[in-house]
Amino acid sequence: MGSGPTSPIREPLVKGHKTYHQITEDLCSPTERAPSRAWTLAFIVALSALTFGVICIIITIWVGIGTWRLNRTIGWGWDITNFVWWIGIGHAGTLISAILLLFRQKWRTGVNRAAEAMTIFAVICAALFPLIHVGRIWVVFYFFPYPNTRGPLWPNFNSPLLWDVFAISTYFTVSLLFWYTGLVPDFATVRDRAKGFRKRMYTFLAFGWTGAAKHWQRHESLSLVLAGLATPLVLSVHTIVSFDFATSVIPGWHTTIFPPYFVAGAIFSGFAMVQTLMIITRKVLNLQDYITLGHIESMNKVILVTGTIVGVAYLTELFIAWYSGYVYEQFAFFNRALGPYWWSYFGMMACNVLSPQLFWSKKIRRNVTMTFFMSIFVNIGMWFERFVIIATTLARDYLPSSWSFYVPSIVEIGIYVGTLGIFFTFYLIFVRVAPVVAIAEIKHILKAAGDQYAKPNAKTTLQQVESGNMELEAAGHGSHHGQDHH
């Protein structure tokens, strides 16, 4: 899928004149050397946050939801805010690995592995919140329809909350299968270099992969169909999450714009998180040749587009609230922007709508430091967005006597910090155990997108394009034509 003719004016995706063996060396070595001090320090911090979170979760389960500051008016607070935030972050992984695969975007190969891992860890963090929020986690299996002795009592298939159960569990399972199947050939690469205990470990993880032609053929077929399945799946997941709100009768939630608006927001925040992680990862693991400025720029373009869609959605919401002539809807939006939580609305607007507009400038899109800070801004902004939608909307009930204000308790903050701990602990283990960049996929695109084969954008003249084409053909690339016929 990655191979095939590439326009010589495309920017190379693999730099440093890599050979196949050099790619193996570069991408396997982080799993082979002893952890660096920076990694150890980060791991300790992440593990501490995780521990704090686990303690807070135990307190919640032991004492009850009363340890949170939810009240009769504001029944969803940080919990569901965090749930939606994490689920949204997960969406970039599937977008990169599935949708960009279908669109044949070769730059996905540099970041897909890490982004998919991020998806899985983010979904784990997300799923925690509804599980503990129901209050009685020990009977949480009641969610699932199975023949039981309670009547039998079935769940309500009309409820978007039940759809969510199916959506999230399917999403998690499919992402995990997709990710792991992609990892198997790379685990085999690590296995064939390893000795002793590591050899046994990677032999187990590699599932007996041999690299036979028929296996590769099936592997590609499987990846393509899984990508085809994951594409509508990823759109369905956040659509269903938005149904949790949109099918209610709460002013400010009961809108048809929610599904596309949520999906765009999810991709927006997910790409921001991918940027945060990849900018650190490429620096720490020296992967600048594989995760190039071109990759960062491509992701920034996605951030710009989705951020602008989100911005348009915010404005549309405001316009429709006014245009509807429905006083409750109008009040909900008036309250969001100018009510007691005005700061979160303005935080959201500044971080999500204004800040990504800087990415119209190519200079900023290709500036690593700027991108890093922007990615943090976007993540903060998207967290505020969910908080605005959930808590601030609920805070002003129909009856002014029920109006309320909500400040999270230390337990709620702790669980949020804990999920960040879970996420980063898993991610740090992942970068130690698995190749962060998909080895086989990079080798696959090398001859189409390696810098010794593809010409850099800036220096290309028509003459160079022509001579470049001849060089490519001389290097045996004329045979790429018509390859996709089989």
Added chain:
Amino acid sequence: MKHGEKNIIFGLYDDEEDLKRAVIKANEDHLQIMDVFTPFPVHGLDPLLGLAESRLHIGGFVYGMLGTLTAFLGMTWIFTRDWPQIYGGKPYWPILSFVPITFELTVLFASIGMVTTFYVINGMGPGVKNTIIHPSISDDKFCIAFTTDGHELGHVDKLRHFFQHTGASLVETKTI
């Protein structure tokens, strides 16, 4: 030699284009290739090896349909036969409400079914140890392997000559 083992001769090539040329040559010489092993999927190789297109996606469709039917018929049975209940004045059989779960189970069944089938037909799974012909295959070498059993005595020399002629960087015999 234990029962079920076979003798093979294999050659490693440094580049996928060399490999493809060698496979074409083997076809011309009517040499029966046992298998080809590569570090990544080499496009254009399957027709040369005479490999038919994978039918895995047909399996995926069947599993998906199974998911669709399980979800839709399951919910229909529960809401119309086993425990009919009125939710908010909606009909007993709210088809539109069934769409999301039906979709999710279609995807879930298709994915789990296809992935399981993939591992089973490849003879792969957690902890499975298949013979690795050469450790460099998962790194940067492209391998063609022939069985040498059941051939006349000069066959191995003929294959060695083939490898030499097609530019293999390493030729070895092995019992697997």
